[in-house]
Amino acid sequence: MTIKSGNIGRRALGLGIATTGGLALGTRQAEAQRASDTLRVVFRDAVPNIDPYFNSQRTGLILGHQAWDGLVHRDPETFRIVPALATEWRWIDTRTIDFTLRPGVKFHDGSDFTADDVVYTINTVASPDSRVSTPSNYSWIDRVEKTGNLSVRLHMKVPTPAALEYFALVTPIWPKAYRERVGADGYSRAPIGTGPYRITRVDSASIVEYERFDGYYQGGPKGRPAIRRIVARFVTDAATELTELLSQRVDWIWNMNPDQIANVNRLPMLQTLQQESMRVGYLTLDAAGRSGQTPMTNLKVRQAVCHAIDRKAMAERLVTGGSRVPPAPCYPSQFGCDGAAAVEYDYNPAKARQLLAEAGFPNGFDIELTSYVQPRQWSEAVQSYLNAVGIRARLNLLQVAAQIQRSQRGELALAMGSWGSYSINDVSAFMPQWFGGGNEDYARYAEVQRLLAEGGSSADENVRKRAYSAAIRRVTEQAYFLPLHTYVNTYAFSRQLDFKAFPDELPRFYLAKWK
Structure with missing residues (x-):
C-alpha cells in the first residue's frame, strides 16, 4: 500500500488564504491581538469536565496545568x-x-x-x-x-x-472549604486553584477563559505569566482549526497535519514548530471478548493485524518529524520500558494473510475500527493496511470523549488512539492503563496484572525491571496491543508569539509572551 497525504488540510489552507486576503490586514489583526494581551488557542477535543481529576484527555491536562x-x-x-x-x-x-x-x-x-x-x-x-x-x-x-x-x-x-x-x-x-461548599458539580463549573492563571469562565462544550492570577505565590515554579488573558476554544475538526488560525481568529493550534508545514511557514504572520512527545499511537485488540465473540479473540488474528500494518512507513511518511515505532507498549524513555523483551512484528502482508487463513478466515472478515485520531489520514492508513489483507475495517471516527466512554464500557473490538502517560516517565503510567484490570483492559490477563503490580510496588529497581520486562514479553507475544508510532506534535502559531515546546507534551502558556 502507498501512503498518500490527504487533502482536508489543503482545502482548509485554501480557505484560510482566501479569508486573510491581504497580508497587511493579517498584520493589523495580529498587532491588535497583542495589544489586547489575550492569547487565543484552539483545541479539537472539548473536555467533559475541566477538573483534571475527571477527564483523561491531554487537552484536560493542559488546561488544568495553567x-x-x-x-x-x-x-x-x-x-x-x-x-x-x-x-x-x-x-x-x-x-x-x-x-x-x-x-x-x-x-x-x-x-x-x-x-x-x-x-x-x-x-x-x-x-x-x-x-x-x-x-x-x-x-x-x-x-x-x-x-x-x-x-x-x-x-x-x-x-x-x-x-x-x-x-x-x-x-x-x-x-477544601470552597469545594465542599459548592459541591463537585459546582466546582467543575467554577473551579479555583493556586496556579498562575485563574479560570474566569467555563463552558465544557465550547470555551474556557483565563486571567492572570496576580496573587500567584512568590517562588512558584511556573512564574508570573507575561500574557494577561487566555481564551481556549474547542472546534470539531482539523480543517476548521486551521482555518481559524489562517484567518487570524486564533494565535495558536497544535497537532496540525504535518503536510501543511511548508505552506503555513510561507505565510509571514505564522510559523510552525515540531517536537517529539511522550505520546504513543496504538491499536487495542479485544482479546478478552468484552465487545462480543469477535475474531479479535483469536491470537492468530491479532498477530495478523500486527503484521498487516507498515508502522515504519506511517511514522516516517505520515507523522514525520522524527517519529519512531516503539517496540514495546510504552514510551522508550520510561523506566522499565524494555524494548528487547518485546516480540517483534514486522510488516509482512503475506504472513498476515497466512495467519488469517490458519485462524479460519481465509476470506477475511468485517469489523468496526473506531478512532479519534487526527489527521484522519492516519486512521485511513490503518484501515487501508487492514483491508489489503482481508480485514474489512469499517472506520468510525469519533470525538475523543465518545470513544473513551465506549472503550470503558467494553464495546470496542478494535480501536485506534494515543496515550501520553500524563507525561510520567515510568512504565507504571502506561501499561496498567491497558493491562491492569481496569475499564480499558481488553486483555484481562491475570499474570500480566500480577507482574505490573509487582513492578509498580517495589523499591528495588532490578525487581521492577524484571517484572516489567516479563509483562512486556507476555503482552507482545499475545498481541494484545500494537504500538504504532511516537507522536510528534506540530504546532502552528502567530509570529508575534514567543512560544517554546517541550518533550513532555505540556504546552506552558504561562511561559509564553508577545514579541
Whole structure:
C-alpha cells in the first residue's frame, strides 16, 4: 500500500488564504491581538469536565496545568522534581514521605492554602469511590495525614518510586472549604486553584477563559505569566482549526497535519514548530471478548493485524518529524520500558494473510475500527493496511470523549488512539492503563496484572525491571496491543508569539509572551 497525504488540510489552507486576503490586514489583526494581551488557542477535543481529576484527555491536562499546582513540579527542561506547594520533602522509608508546605499561598478566591486542602484532596481522589478518570494514578496511595498546619505525611500502600512524578503531574490540590461548599458539580463549573492563571469562565462544550492570577505565590515554579488573558476554544475538526488560525481568529493550534508545514511557514504572520512527545499511537485488540465473540479473540488474528500494518512507513511518511515505532507498549524513555523483551512484528502482508487463513478466515472478515485520531489520514492508513489483507475495517471516527466512554464500557473490538502517560516517565503510567484490570483492559490477563503490580510496588529497581520486562514479553507475544508510532506534535502559531515546546507534551502558556 502507498501512503498518500490527504487533502482536508489543503482545502482548509485554501480557505484560510482566501479569508486573510491581504497580508497587511493579517498584520493589523495580529498587532491588535497583542495589544489586547489575550492569547487565543484552539483545541479539537472539548473536555467533559475541566477538573483534571475527571477527564483523561491531554487537552484536560493542559488546561488544568495553567490553573492548578501540585505539591511538587517537574522542570520541563531537566525533568528534575522541584518545589511547588511543598518546599521540602523527605522519604522516611520506602512507603512514607513527609512534606513541608509553602506558607503564604493563596487560592484564586483569596483563601489560604493549608495542610487541610492537601489531606482533603489526596484522600478524596485515592478513595475507590472517587470515580476519578484514571484510578491507577492514585491507587498506590493509602492516606495523607496532617502533621501541622503546613505539613503532611503521605502513607503508601506499597513502595512507589515514581510517587513524586505523580504528585508533580497529576495531583493538583483542591481548596477544601470552597469545594465542599459548592459541591463537585459546582466546582467543575467554577473551579479555583493556586496556579498562575485563574479560570474566569467555563463552558465544557465550547470555551474556557483565563486571567492572570496576580496573587500567584512568590517562588512558584511556573512564574508570573507575561500574557494577561487566555481564551481556549474547542472546534470539531482539523480543517476548521486551521482555518481559524489562517484567518487570524486564533494565535495558536497544535497537532496540525504535518503536510501543511511548508505552506503555513510561507505565510509571514505564522510559523510552525515540531517536537517529539511522550505520546504513543496504538491499536487495542479485544482479546478478552468484552465487545462480543469477535475474531479479535483469536491470537492468530491479532498477530495478523500486527503484521498487516507498515508502522515504519506511517511514522516516517505520515507523522514525520522524527517519529519512531516503539517496540514495546510504552514510551522508550520510561523506566522499565524494555524494548528487547518485546516480540517483534514486522510488516509482512503475506504472513498476515497466512495467519488469517490458519485462524479460519481465509476470506477475511468485517469489523468496526473506531478512532479519534487526527489527521484522519492516519486512521485511513490503518484501515487501508487492514483491508489489503482481508480485514474489512469499517472506520468510525469519533470525538475523543465518545470513544473513551465506549472503550470503558467494553464495546470496542478494535480501536485506534494515543496515550501520553500524563507525561510520567515510568512504565507504571502506561501499561496498567491497558493491562491492569481496569475499564480499558481488553486483555484481562491475570499474570500480566500480577507482574505490573509487582513492578509498580517495589523499591528495588532490578525487581521492577524484571517484572516489567516479563509483562512486556507476555503482552507482545499475545498481541494484545500494537504500538504504532511516537507522536510528534506540530504546532502552528502567530509570529508575534514567543512560544517554546517541550518533550513532555505540556504546552506552558504561562511561559509564553508577545514579541
